[in-house]
Amino acid sequence: MSPQSSSSKNSRKRKPRAEIERHPERSVPEQAATILAMGRVAHLAFTENGQPFAIPFGYHFDRAQPDRLWIHGSRASRALNLAASGVPLSITVTLLDGLVFSKSAMYHSINYRSAVCFGRGREVTDAAGQRIIYEQMIRRYFPGRTAGRDYASPTEADLAATMLVEVAVEEISAKARQNGPGGPWDYDPDSPGTAGVIPL
Numbered sequence: 671m672s673p674q675s676s677s678s679k680n681s682r683k684r685k686p687r688a689e690i691e692r693h694p695e696r697s698v699p700e701q702a703a704t705i706l707a708m709g710r711v712a713h714l715a716f717t718e719n720g721q722p723f724a725i726p727f728g729y730h731f732d733r734a735q736p737d738r739l740w741i742h743g744s745r746a747s748r749a750l751n752l753a754a755s756g757v758p759l760s761i762t763v764t765l766l767d768g769l770v771f772s773k774s775a776m777y778h779s780i781n782y783r784s785a786v787c788f789g790r791g792r793e794v795t796d797a798a799g800q801r802i803i804y805e806q807m808i809r810r811y812f813p814g815r816t817a818g819r820d821y822a823s824p825t826e827a828d829l830a831a832t833m834l835v836e837v838a839v840e841e842i843s844a845k846a847r848q849n850g851p852g853g854p855w856d857y858d859p860d861s862p863g864t865a866g867v868i869p870l
């Protein structure tokens with residue numbers, strides 16, 4: 671291995687975990703909260719005995735507390751119990767904005783906004799705090815739904831059967847691709863083929 675490749679490998683290792691290396695011009699940290707507020711599915715990643723897992727979850731996010739995410743589910747969930755134990759977690763939320771087609775196979779792409787969070791979780795154990803998050807979470811997914819009018823609040827038994835995990839976000843990165851196709855012939859009307867964006 672040449673000295674140059676050795677040092678570039680070492681410098682890769684020293685990069686902060688939330689620094690975007692590929693296409694840094696697509697870094698949009700100012701959009702992180704919007705992405706988390708608009709997202710519907712969070713992929714919770716963790717390792718257990720050296721085995722990586724990425725498990726999909728619904729989640730709650732509140733712009734007033736942008737350094738927190740909440741996930742919940744059955745007390746029997748392996749993923750939730752691990753998340754509550756304080757092990758390092760990574761959580762990814764992705765918004766799909768468009769399918770990008772090009773006159774060149776190489777330049778087919780996807781327009782997206784995504785956020786990758788690093789943090790650690792803890793169980794929320796007080797019932798009043800749980801109720802607040804569950805009510806806010808229902809309203810985030812179903813704007814306008816109101817406890818006591820549209821649905822019954824959780825019972826004590828419901829709360830006991832459910833685990834709520836608050837993840838303190840230590841670092842976050844956000845990245846977006848929002849352009850048309852970037853192939854060499856895409857804007858040449860004399861070149862064969864088709865190019866464009868299918869909005870999603």
Ligand SMILES: Cc1cc2nc3c(=O)[nH]c(=O)nc-3n(C[C@H](O)[C@H](O)[C@H](O)COP(=O)(O)OP(=O)(O)OC[C@H]3O[C@@H](n4cnc5c(N)ncnc54)[C@H](O)[C@@H]3O)c2cc1C
Pocket residue numbers: 711723725726727728729741742743744746747748749750
């Ligand atoms: C859009 C979406 C939202 C969800 N929201 C929630 C939520 O809010 N709360 C909640 O508790 N659960 C939710 N789930 C289910 C969640 O993904 C897990 O299946 C569940 O939490 C059980 O986790 P576990 O680690 O105990 O599963 P285990 O059964 O212990 O996992 C064992 C293995 O099963 C497989 N597996 C587990 N889950 C899935 C999956 N979803 N798809 C494919 N393979 C899987 C994996 O290989 C995993 O390693 C959601 C799933 C989806 C797709």
